[in-house]
Amino acid sequence: MLNYMIVENLVNGLSGGEMTRRPCLEALSIAIYRVPEEVSKFSSLIIEKLSSLATNPLSSLQIVEYLLIAGYTPRIHVGVFRDIDYRRVFGIPLMYIQQRSRADADTITTLDGKESYSLAQHVYRTSFTIFYVWIGSMKLADRARFAPFISNGLREANNGQEMNQSSKICLDWLEQYTYATVDPFPWSDFMYSSIALPGCRGEKRVRSWDKRKRLEMENSTAFKAWKMGNTIILAHVIKEPVGWARLVFYRPSSRVELYCHVEGLRYCDSVENSPETFEYHSSNVSESTGLGGTQSEAHGNVFALDQSNPSGTAAMGMQPMLIPSIFSDSIIPQTSSLPTYPNFEKLKRTLFDLGNTPVIDPHRVGILYVGPGQTTEDEILANVHGSLTYSQFVSRIGQLVDLSAPYNFYARGLDPRRHGRYTRAWVDDISSINFHIATMMPNTKDNIAKKAVIGNDSVKIIWNDGGRPYEFSTFRSQFNLINIVVEPQSSALTAPCRAGIVGFLRVTLQTAPGMPRLTPIGDFKNVRLDYLPDMLRHCTLLASLFCESWMSTGMDGPTRNPLETNWRSRLACIERSERYLEKETETD
Numbered sequence: 001m002l003n004y005m006i007v008e009n010l011v012n013g014l015s016g017g018e019m020t021r022r023p024c025l026e027a028l029s030i031a032i033y034r035v036p037e038e039v040s041k042f043s044s045l046i047i048e049k050l051s052s053l054a055t056n057p058l059s060s061l062q063i064v065e066y067l068l069i070a071g072y073t074p075r076i077h078v079g080v081f082r083d084i085d086y087r088r089v090f091g092i093p094l095m096y097i098q099q100r101s102r103a104d105a106d107t108i109t110t111l112d113g114k115e116s117y118s119l120a121q122h123v124y125r126t127s128f129t130i131f132y133v134w135i136g137s138m139k140l141a142d143r144a145r146f147a148p149f150i151s152n153g154l155r156e157a158n159n160g161q162e163m164n165q166s167s168k169i170c171l172d173w174l175e176q177y178t179y180a181t182v183d184p185f186p187w188s189d190f191m192y193s194s195i196a197l198p199g200c201r202g203e204k205r206v207r208s209w210d211k212r213k214r215l216e217m218e219n220s221t222a223f224k225a226w227k228m229g230n231t232i233i234l235a236h237v238i239k240e241p242v243g244w245a246r247l248v249f250y251r252p253s254s255r256v257e258l259y260c261h262v263e264g265l266r267y268c269d270s271v272e273n274s275p276e277t278f279e280y281h282s283s284n285v286s287e288s289t290g291l292g293g294t295q296s297e298a299h300g301n302v303f304a305l306d307q308s309n310p311s312g313t314a315a316m317g318m319q320p321m322l323i324p325s326i327f328s329d330s331i332i333p334q335t336s337s338l339p340t341y342p343n344f345e346k347l348k349r350t351l352f353d354l355g356n357t358p359v360i361d362p363h364r365v366g367i368l369y370v371g372p373g374q375t376t377e378d379e380i381l382a383n384v385h386g387s388l389t390y391s392q393f394v395s396r397i398g399q400l401v402d403l404s405a406p407y408n409f410y411a412r413g414l415d416p417r418r419h420g421r422y423t424r425a426w427v428d429d430i431s432s433i434n435f436h437i438a439t440m441m442p443n444t445k446d447n448i449a450k451k452a453v454i455g456n457d458s459v460k461i462i463w464n465d466g467g468r469p470y471e472f473s474t475f476r477s478q479f480n481l482i483n484i485v486v487e488p489q490s491s492a493l494t495a496p497c498r499a500g501i502v503g504f505l506r507v508t509l510q511t512a513p514g515m516p517r518l519t520p521i522g523d524f525k526n527v528r529l530d531y532l533p534d535m536l537r538h539c540t541l542l543a544s545l546f547c548e549s550w551m552s553t554g555m556d557g558p559t560r561n562p563l564e565t566n567w568r569s570r571l572a573c574i575e576r577s578e579r580y581l582e583k584e585t586e587t588d
Contacts, residue, residue: 029520033531071133093127366454398424
């Protein structure tokens with residue numbers, strides 16, 4: 001009952017002035033972790049109040065942060081929200097997106113009265129992320145009811161003009177996730193190394209991208225590429241093993257591969273005489289997306305054969321007659337013809353750039369442990385263990401990753417010989433966080449390897465058992481932008497060998513000069529260990545997103561650069577490939 005009354009008063013505080021709204025909204029963001037059941041009872045009312053507050057630019061940062069955290073916690077809205085509540089959720093970021101499209105609204109006023117271009121770009125980017133997180137948290141059957149609302153809102157936000165890059169990418173993402181859940185890229189290379197390049201597995205795996213493409217072409221009887229909207233479709237028929245074909249869909253927000261095995265082929269001379277002319281029958285479609293068999297069987301016809309070449313062994317004989325529904329352009333209408341890339345050598349550079357631009361935004365967060373009495377950087381980096389409470393926190397901050405595994409997605413520059421065999425990481429379909437944990441790395445001379453990795457992390461978690469305040473300048477680095485400092489509030493929590501201790505930890509935020517205040521931490525928050533990992537995982541993600549905006553847009557200096565993301569780079573790469581297309585397009 002007490003928790004209910006506390007949340008109720010915080011919700012009522014949203015109707016107060018600016019000095020009341022801000023701490024109440026920050027406290028509600030933390031309450032999502034502490035008392036989610038009570039927050040869910042007020043979730044509809046909270047969204048209604050936030051909709052009315054969204055017109056106030058001073059509250060925009062706190063509102064998008066709350067919505068992102070709430071989206072990552074579906075238990076407070078799934079089964080509770082009505083359709084109107086979801087439309088209010090999506091209406092708030094649509095409002096911010098529309099505001100940023102105006103030339104006179106490219107900055108946001110911070111608490112100290114400064115106009116921040118970087119903060120405006122951060123709110124703009126986070127607004128799109130809210131779509132991805134909330135749609136992804138919905139049941140599959142419910143997503144189609146809200147995708148048109150978002151797509152129509154984006155068209156209105158662009159004022160009837162051509163879609164900007166971020167809006168195009170959002171529609172591309174909605175095409176994939178409205179009616180299916182598709183992995184953003186193949187997590188395993190089993191199908192690739194078994195079919196596309198048989199025998200190139202484990203230690204024999206080919207590292208060079210150029211060599212892989214050359215071997216792919218040598219193992220293909222047909223090789224062709226098309227452009228469908230903002231998607232490049234690459235297809236080739238495999239020589240060995242016999243009867244296989246491979247399609248790769250390069251999109252701004254994903255890369256999906258389909259492996260198709262033909263068990264029976266039927267064709268005849270005339271389309272009029274047989275409607276089955278252009279179909280592969282009894283085909284097994286193996287998808288790296290992890291979709292169930294029902295979807296694949298319903299749309300198993302992937303290739304058509306040109307009548308002048310019924311064997312289908314020549315490149316000109318392949319026509320993409322039917323694409324599975326998860327790749328169909330259901331939101332952006334397209335023409336029925338697909339332009340082709342006649343010269344693969346010219347397209348190789350585009351495919352190389354796409355292959356080296358991640359489809360999941362990689363974030364890196366350093367974690368440092370400050371032992372009792374320690375005050376210097378060398379002492380902190382030399383730690384190879386911490387208190388029991390610290391160890392419990394680290395064990396829950398992310399999943400354990402073995403860096404010695406071949407071609408580990410989470411390695412990203414970490415070498416198991418210098419940085420230890422294991423680390424911790426978190427990932428979803430949009431973002432990933434690699435936690436560079438100093439105590440899990442072996443000590444070396446002067447700990448240069450630790451410093452080189454963690455020194456490049458713009459966001460760090462400092463677990464301070466030192467007994468005195470942690471100074472921002474303790475760890476020297478030009479990328480030292482945001483520190484989240486955790487300090488136990490009980491001496492029992494710093495003990496090395498005591499388990500089962502329940503107590504609060506003080507969490508404070510340190511930022512570099514000139515940066516605005518971020519995350520729901522505010523001045524400080526006292527939190528419990530049981531929900532601290534979830535809270536800091538989301539707070540470090542928010543902080544890392546802002547640091548990317550801060551550094552890429554000019555750090556609120558005299559030069560303002562447009563915000564660049566991996567997805568925008570991939571879209572620009574696909575659009576540039578249009579110069580390699582044939583002037584005449586193929587018709588079905």
